[in-house]
Amino acid sequence: MAAHRPDSSVEGDLDLGLAVQAVILGRVALLGLVTAMAMAFSGSPIGDERQFPFGFFLITVVGLALAYQRVFKSGGDSRNLLATQFLVDVATTSYLVFFTGGAESQFVPLYLLSPLLGGVFLSVGGGVLLAALSSLAYAGFYLAGRQGMMPTTPFGLMQGLGDSALLLRMLLYVPLLFVVGVIGGNLGRRLNEGRQALADAQAELNRALFDTESILENMSSGIVTVDADGIVRHWNRAASEIAACPVGAMRGRPYVDAFGPGLKEFTERLREALEQGTEGSRVAISIVRPNGTKVPLGMSTSLLRDPDGRRRGVIGLFQDLSDVRALEERIRRRETLAAIGELSAGIAHEIRNCLNPISGSVEVLQRELKVKGENARLLDLIVRESERLDNFIRELLDYARERPLKCETLDLDALLKDTVDVAQRHPSADGKTLRLTGQGGDVTVHVDSEQMRQVLMNLILNALEAVEADGRVEVRIDARREKPAARSHEMSPSLVCVEVQDNGIGIPTPEIELIFEPFYSTKRGGTGLGLAIANRIVERHGGAMEVESRLGAGTTMRVWIPRATSTARTVAHAA
Incomplete structure (x- = not known):
């Protein structure tokens, strides 16, 4: 019988492995019981002559079981091992039948097991082949008995049938063996089909579960599900990022304990849905993250119901509205x-x-x-x-009145050098140090040169006016600094940062958010329009401005300017 490995999954291989072990152990138990019965009901005293066949039979059965187990653990093919066992079973059954009376032995029905198990675990062909071998063995014993070739060892396990009864028994048993082999094969086929259908259904269920889990985990909105007992069953990655609460700290815990005081409004919405059955469509709430950051949320709640309409839990869908x-x-x-x-x-x-x-x-x-x-x-x-x-x-x-932008590709270092040179001659620079540091090398930008020069000049003159008589102002390119995360979705994809830093008195924290407002100025005689105009020019270029300042430590103004594209750089160099 050729070994055949089905198209089953790992679970099918495990099932077949368990079947191999069950057959090995079951055989030892069955044949051990058969031997004990044979010795107990033989009807004659058990002498050495009678002990030897039974002892040899038991030793053979146990030895074969150990050999099968060793082959199985060494990684041998399970189907080949089963086929080998069933073939050897025909031989061991024939040995037992041989010394207990041949065709008249009461253990002839044991021949039915090999075709049955062969059909179940192998195939219809395997069952029929084992039935044929069992039939040949049984017919051989019958013919040997008719010719007087069987030993006459008196074990008392013979049925004492006449010739006609033995012939009738053989004529019944031989087709019965084949029928049992076919029935076993069909039963095995149905079992395999059922197992395969179950495996396919399990695989489909796993795919569905994976798809559902993958969809929930990769949604940009936060999702929380709470069952009827108030236990958090799902808390996706977006929810973890929005609330700054890790998944492991949420799932499997009562929601009133898991969410904490920072998510008070969030908890109230879920409690209303669970206890009162109130569904909320897009309610505006706010939460406080563990670091103290307040986050506005838009939250919707929906009830989970079983087919009978009973509440099984609640699902909450929420989004971070900070950007909105x-x-x-x-x-x-x-x-x-x-x-x-x-x-x-x-x-x-x-x-x-x-x-x-x-x-x-x-x-x-x-x-x-x-x-x-x-x-x-x-x-x-x-x-x-x-x-x-x-x-x-x-x-x-x-x-x-916004002037239209006339953008061109420029070398940023050259633009800064020209601006700094002009600023050094301004009356505000008398006695103060103004220098360009950390030159950016080959950095090209795509800007309106006149308007961007106006922006840079405004920042430099503001810095010069903010420092004392011996103060210091530095202008530099910081190409590695990342753009502001809070505004990156509005900005050009590729930007370069220019910093104007002074060691002046700095700006009070409450005033930092106001310096870009029109008509707001801390300078005596200032119009309050310089930084507002500069900020508007930079935003129109697709860039951004940022201020970092501490009282007594000076101020750093940052301007993100769009880089030139590779095509624009090529044209600029060619010119």
């Missing part, structure tokens, strides 16, 4: 600023219409009238304040 809230705030701020800009532009236009005649008239008076003393000082004051007011109006109009 920040986006809403930025949109609201931009709308407000746009409205302020339009209003300011109108006011500035009217003021300039009035200012131009005043400043022009004063200049004419200065030329025509040779005033001296206090009158001359007053005229100079009018001219200076008119110029300052004109500068303010110009900045206000720059803020209100």
Whole structure:
């Protein structure tokens, strides 16, 4: 019989291995019992002559069992091992039948076991082959008895049948052996089909469970499921990241204990669903992470019911709304600023219409009238304040009316060098150290050179005005610094950071969030529009600005500027 390994999974191999061990142990138990019965009911005293066949038989059975077990543990093929056992079983049964009366032995029915088990564990063909071998052995004993060739050892286990009864018995047993082999084969086939169907169903269930688990784990929204007993059954990866609570600390615990005081509103929504059956669709709540960070959430709850409609638990779906809230705030701020800009532009236009005649008239008076003393000082004051007011109006109009960007590919290091050179000649730089450090090498950016120069100049002059007479201002490229995570989704994918650092008095923490607001200034005589304009220019480029400051330790302003694409760099170098 050729060995055949089915297309079964590991579970099928394990089942076959268990069958091999069961056959090995079952054989020893059965044949040991048969031997004991043969010796007990032989009807004659057990002498040495009678002990030897039974002893040899038992030793053979036990020895074969040990050999089978060793082959099995060494990794031998299970089907080949089973086939070998069933073939040897025909031989050991024939030996038992031989010395207990041949065709008249009461142990002839043991021949039925090999075809039956062969059919079940191997195939219909295996059962029929074993039936044929058993039939040949039985028929051989019958013919040997008819010819007087069987030994006459008196064991008392013979049925004492006549010739016609023995012939009838043989004619019945031989087809019965084949029928048993076929029945065993069909039974084995059905068992294998059932086992395979069960394995396929289990595999399909595992795939479904894996797909469901994979979908839940990879959702961007947080998911929590709580059963009717209040035990957290599922807490996916997104939920862990949003609430900063690890999966292991949540699953399998009562939800009132697992969530803690930071998730009080979260717990209340689940309790309402579990105890009152109240489902919530998109409720706005907030939680506090273990590090003290407050996070706004949008949460929905749905009840889990069995087919009879009884509540089995609740499922909660929630999302982190921090980015949404920040986006809403930025949109609201931009709308407000746009409205302020339009209003300011109108006011500035009217003021300039009035200012131009005043400043022009004063200049004419200065030329025509040779005033001296206090009158001359007053005229100079009018001219200076008119110029300052004109500068303010110009900045206000720059803020209100955005100039279109004319972007080009530039070498960032060269842009910074030119800006620093100009700033070093500004009156604010007298007696102070201003230098460009940490040069970035071959870093190209895609910007409007004039507007970006305005941004950098504004930051450098602010830094120079913030330091003492012997203060220090450094400008550098920090190409390795990562862009702000909170705003990265709005920014260009590839950015480079420029830092302007001073050792001035610093900015108080409450004021840091206000410095980019229009008309907010801590400088005496400042308009409060410089940083607002700079921030708007950078945002229009797809970049961002960030400030880091401590009182008494100075301030660092960071500007993320979009890098040039590889195509733009190639064109720039070719030019």
